[in-house]
Amino acid sequence: MSSILKLTSVSKRYTSSRNALHNVSFDLQAGKVVGLLGSNGSGKSTIMKMAAGLLQPTSGTVSVTGIPVGTASKAVTSFMPDRPMTESWMRVKDAVLFYQDFFSDFDKVKATEMLRFMNVNEDERVGALSKGMSERLHLSLALSRNAKLYLLDEPIGGVDLVARDKILDAILQYYSEESCLVVSTHLVSDIERIFDEVVFIRNGSVVLHEEVETIRMKYGKSVEEKFKEVYAES
Amino acid sequence: MTMEFDNNQPIYLQIMNHMKRQIIVGKLKPGDKIDSVRELAAELQINPNTIQRTFQELEREGIVETRRGLGRYVTSEESTIMSIKKEMAGELLDRFVIGMRELGFESKDIITIVSEAVSEKDKKGSE
Amino acid sequence: MNNLLKIMKYDWKRNNVAFTTFTAVFAIVQLFLLFSHSLLNWNANIVYIFSSVGFIVPVSMIVVFMCKTYAANLSSYSRRLIPVSGGWTIASPLVLGSIALILLPFVFYGYSELYNAVTGSNFHVLNPIVDSLSNVAAALIIYFWTLLFLTIAIQFSITLAKSVSIKKLGPWVGIAAFFIIQMVVSWIDNLLFDNDGSFNFVAETDSAANVISYQVQLWNAQLWGSAILQAVVAAIMFYTMVKLLNKRVQL
Numbered sequence: 001m002s003s004i005l006k007l008t009s010v011s012k013r014y015t016s017s018r019n020a021l022h023n024v025s026f027d028l029q030a031g032k033v034v035g036l037l038g039s040n041g042s043g044k045s046t047i048m049k050m051a052a053g054l055l056q057p058t059s060g061t062v063s064v065t066g067i068p069v070g071t072a073s074k075a076v077t078s079f080m081p082d083r084p085m086t087e088s089w090m091r092v093k094d095a096v097l098f099y100q101d102f103f104s105d106f107d108k109v110k111a112t113e114m115l116r117f118m119n120v121n122e123d124e125r126v127g128a129l130s131k132g133m134s135e136r137l138h139l140s141l142a143l144s145r146n147a148k149l150y151l152l153d154e155p156i157g158g159v160d161l162v163a164r165d166k167i168l169d170a171i172l173q174y175y176s177e178e179s180c181l182v183v184s185t186h187l188v189s190d191i192e193r194i195f196d197e198v199v200f201i202r203n204g205s206v207v208l209h210e211e212v213e214t215i216r217m218k219y220g221k222s223v224e225e226k227f228k229e230v231y232a233e234s
Numbered sequence: 235m236t237m238e239f240d241n242n243q244p245i246y247l248q249i250m251n252h253m254k255r256q257i258i259v260g261k262l263k264p265g266d267k268i269d270s271v272r273e274l275a276a277e278l279q280i281n282p283n284t285i286q287r288t289f290q291e292l293e294r295e296g297i298v299e300t301r302r303g304l305g306r307y308v309t310s311e312e313s314t315i316m317s318i319k320k321e322m323a324g325e326l327l328d329r330f331v332i333g334m335r336e337l338g339f340e341s342k343d344i345i346t347i348v349s350e351a352v353s354e355k356d357k358k359g360s361e
Numbered sequence: 362m363n364n365l366l367k368i369m370k371y372d373w374k375r376n377n378v379a380f381t382t383f384t385a386v387f388a389i390v391q392l393f394l395l396f397s398h399s400l401l402n403w404n405a406n407i408v409y410i411f412s413s414v415g416f417i418v419p420v421s422m423i424v425v426f427m428c429k430t431y432a433a434n435l436s437s438y439s440r441r442l443i444p445v446s447g448g449w450t451i452a453s454p455l456v457l458g459s460i461a462l463i464l465l466p467f468v469f470y471g472y473s474e475l476y477n478a479v480t481g482s483n484f485h486v487l488n489p490i491v492d493s494l495s496n497v498a499a500a501l502i503i504y505f506w507t508l509l510f511l512t513i514a515i516q517f518s519i520t521l522a523k524s525v526s527i528k529k530l531g532p533w534v535g536i537a538a539f540f541i542i543q544m545v546v547s548w549i550d551n552l553l554f555d556n557d558g559s560f561n562f563v564a565e566t567d568s569a570a571n572v573i574s575y576q577v578q579l580w581n582a583q584l585w586g587s588a589i590l591q592a593v594v595a596a597i598m599f600y601t602m603v604k605l606l607n608k609r610v611q612l
Contacts, residue, residue, distance in 0.1 A: 071446050075444035081438050
């Protein structure tokens with residue numbers, strides 16, 4: 001199996017300890033769906049942004065498919081951020097064209113199909129979309145690329161149950177063996193069954209990195225219970 | 235296929251047991267084609283690798299067989315299916331016997347109770 | 362190169378409403394001034410001076426557009442996540458702005474000719490003292506290059522401000538860098554080319570050393586010296602910005 005996202009002794013210092021990271025190392029493989037779990041401010045978003053190339057580590061290295069994060073790695077990394085990836089003048093179809101212009105691995109047919117599946121109207125102005133609809137648009141765009149690394153930052157943050165189901169369906173449907181999909185979330189129970197492995201982040205450090213079935217087998221606990229237990233210690 | 239999961243137990247074991255039960259009750263018949271990993275993953279909203287593992291374990295136990303290029307099928311070996319039945323019955327019995335012992339019944343009493351219960355059921359069934 | 366064109370397309374789309382609105386308002390104001398003499402009997406000379414000075418507004422707006430577009434792109438996810446080198450992000454607003462800056466003098470020339478025709482006045486856009494082809498070319502180069510250099514320096518300051526890891530300190534570092542660059546450039550300029558910032562008036566004198574007239578000579582060694590110096594500084598700033606963009610700039 002080939003390594004997709006690798007962090008080696010990554011630290012990130014901020015003036016406050018929020019979002020900071022301390023000596024984080026892990027290696028995520030192709031074909032895996034990985035949950036990056038932690039509370040708000042634990043540093044999971046910092047990891048996602050570093051992998052996407054939006055933030056630089058204070059020390060340590062981050063590489064995607066063996067290339068240090070930079071312009072080249074962005075071509076194989078599909079990030080669904082917590083902030084709009086679109087520009088206010090755009091309509092949904094302009095956002096699709098934007099992706100087509102800049103990402104050579106973008107599949108427009110897949111995007112159109114998925115937007116229809118998600119009930120997102122292509123003629124809608126992106127600024128007029130509700131939070132839930134905007135999340136659906138961004139997820140559709142992110143998953144319509146044939147990337148090596150998918151980073152979904154809190155993809156089910158503010159959406160209703162129906163949308164959550166659709167999002168989980170979409171993730172499972174478009175999953176591929178050659179790529180690694182990382183989902184950061186603090187809502188564990190809703191999606192723990194789609195994970196292969198989970199990485200727990202607490203106060204900027206990795207406290208557990210384990211296969212989910214191993215957690216269930218070893219501790220007789222669900223990932224959510226293990227997560228609560230780990231967080232209760234702090 | 236719809237099923238409820240207990241997140242405290244390994245999911246692949248739960249799916250395995252579920253499929254075995256379906257074979258026993260005849261919802262899945264010998265020689266039936268089984269959904270692909272992707273189909274089942276989407277249907278159950280479960281990680282595809284977990285489904286993959288389920289199938290691997292079922293294959294190892296001889297319950298499912300892969301036909302090259304065609305997909306996966308429930309085995310046609312009656313003996314294998316019989317042995318699943320026995321295995322599952324064994325689990326039920328174990329639990330039953332342990333429970334009865336905890337209630338203070340002797341082996342002899344347990345047998346009597348079971349045979350009475352069975353004939354009672356038969357009577358009711360024939361009425 | 363293809364990437365540059367794509368980025369320019371999106372920079373244009375992002376600004377096109379604001380740009381078109383501004384152009385329309387400016388055109389209406391200038392048209393009003395054009396006919397103010399015949400309609401309202403305003404003094405043609407004074408109005409001409411006002412409307413000429415008014416052209417400073419679009420010039421500064423172009424610079425503002427360039428800097429604002431660049432700053433917005435630095436902190437926009439849509440631009441930071443695409444696999445395009447930072448160099449094109451810097452170049453795109455510069456190229457778009459340059460096209461506008463180069464077109465503007467011709468607009469001004471056209472406007473003046475129109476003004477003369479409508480009001481029957483006889484204004485010479487090209488001042489008699491700079492009215493030689495080489496001086497006109499030099500004036501245009503000075504005009505264009507000064508603004509471009511200014512914009513690059515502002516872009517550089519913005520980039521620097523965004524690269525400082527302590528967020529509150531960023532803007533101050535940027536502002537300080539801007540003034541330091543300006544001072545250092547003019548200091549070196551003085552040192553190397555003895556450029557005192559005047560317009561190189563060359564006095565024509567008679568045999569008794571009395572000044573008859575001043576002749577401006579824009580096309581001279583100092584001009585080229587300063588331009589080359591600034592070009593070198595601009596290239597260094599551009600290179601540093603690309604490095605910072607690809608490696609350091611924080612969102």
